[in-house]
Amino acid sequence: VAGETAVPDRSAASRDGNQATIEVSVARSDPGAPGTFTIDRSGVRVVLDLLAAIQEHDDPSLGFRYSCRIAACGTCTVRVDGRPVLACQTIVEPGWRSIRIEPLGGLPVVRDLIVDLAPFHERWARIAPAFMPSGPDSGQAPVAPETPERAAIDPNLDCITCGACYAACGMASASSPFMGPAALTRAMVLAADSRDDGGVRRIAAAAGDEGIDGCHGIGACTVVCPKGLDPAGSIRRLRRWRVRPPR
Numbered sequence: 060v061a062g063e064t065a066v067p068d069r070s071a072a073s074r075d076g077n078q079a080t081i082e083v084s085v086a087r088s089d090p091g092a093p094g095t096f097t098i099d100r101s102g103v104r105v106v107l108d109l110l111a112a113i114q115e116h117d118d119p120s121l122g123f124r125y126s127c128r129i130a131a132c133g134t135c136t137v138r139v140d141g142r143p144v145l146a147c148q149t150i151v152e153p154g155w156r157s158i159r160i161e162p163l164g165g166l167p168v169v170r171d172l173i174v175d176l177a178p179f180h181e182r183w184a185r186i187a188p189a190f191m192p193s194g195p196d197s198g199q200a201p202v203a204p205e206t207p208e209r210a211a212i213d214p215n216l217d218c219i220t221c222g223a224c225y226a227a228c229g230m231a232s233a234s235s236p237f238m239g240p241a242a243l244t245r246a247m248v249l250a251a252d253s254r255d256d257g258g259v260r261r262i263a264a265a266a267g268d269e270g271i272d273g274c275h276g277i278g279a280c281t282v283v284c285p286k287g288l289d290p291a292g293s294i295r296r297l298r299r300w301r302v303r304p305p306r
């Protein structure tokens with residue numbers, strides 16, 4: 060990805076055959092806390108396993124967050140060699156000798172790898188992310204398959220609010236009013252849905268420098284999304300809809 064937001068591809072880094080151990084460097088909020096660990100790779104599959112091993116064998120005070128371990132809750136997002144990823148989903152490749160794990164950028168650090176997601180959630184809330192039925196909810200027909208409406212909605216529906224796109228975006232941060240890629244994607248999904256009553260109002264709410272005009276089109280959000288959503292495409296779609304609403 061060219062431009063102001065660096066999202067390195069670490070797959071080629073530190074590759075040197077199979078390793079019995081891996082050097083893990085972890086950003087600590089206490090400068091006196093240990094920050095580098097040599098971890099036995101047996102039993103390690105994903106980055107979250109490395110963090111659990113450090114907590115169990117080296118430093119029980121290491122702070123990190125997780126819940127589901129199946130890439131569904133969005134709580135374990137960290138930066139691995141600069142790239143926002145889900146720790147529970149990111150495979151520790153056999154040839155990796157070392158990695159650097161840091162908290163997400165653009166958000167206040169609570170402790171070690173734990174960030175305060177309140178700014179991200181506040182921006183998400185700004186676009187009124189709940190479905191607003193345009194009629195009695197039991198009487199609405201489902202959105203038909205194979206329609207442009209479904210084509211816009213389906214690939215962008217499964218956001219787990221992990222914050223990876225927000226952290227990768229050079230324009231979004233706790234100190235910026237920009238809503239960020241996840242909130243705008245949610246606005247697009249709801250605006251696309253003919254059963255939702257907020258369509259035109261959502262497009263208007265997503266306009267301006269705090270919304271779609273604040274995006275510089277770098278596309279790091281789409282590159283890093285661990286669920287394969289296309290926030291950059293969602294923002295482009297909202298721009299088109301501002302001129303010509305979907306219905």
Ligand code: SF4
Nearest residue numbers: 218219221222224284
């Ligand atoms: S759009 Fe993707 S990267 Fe952004 S919060 Fe949702 S799941 Fe995470």
Ligand code: FES
Nearest residue numbers: 126128133135147
């Ligand atoms: S622990 Fe739930 S997404 Fe990783």
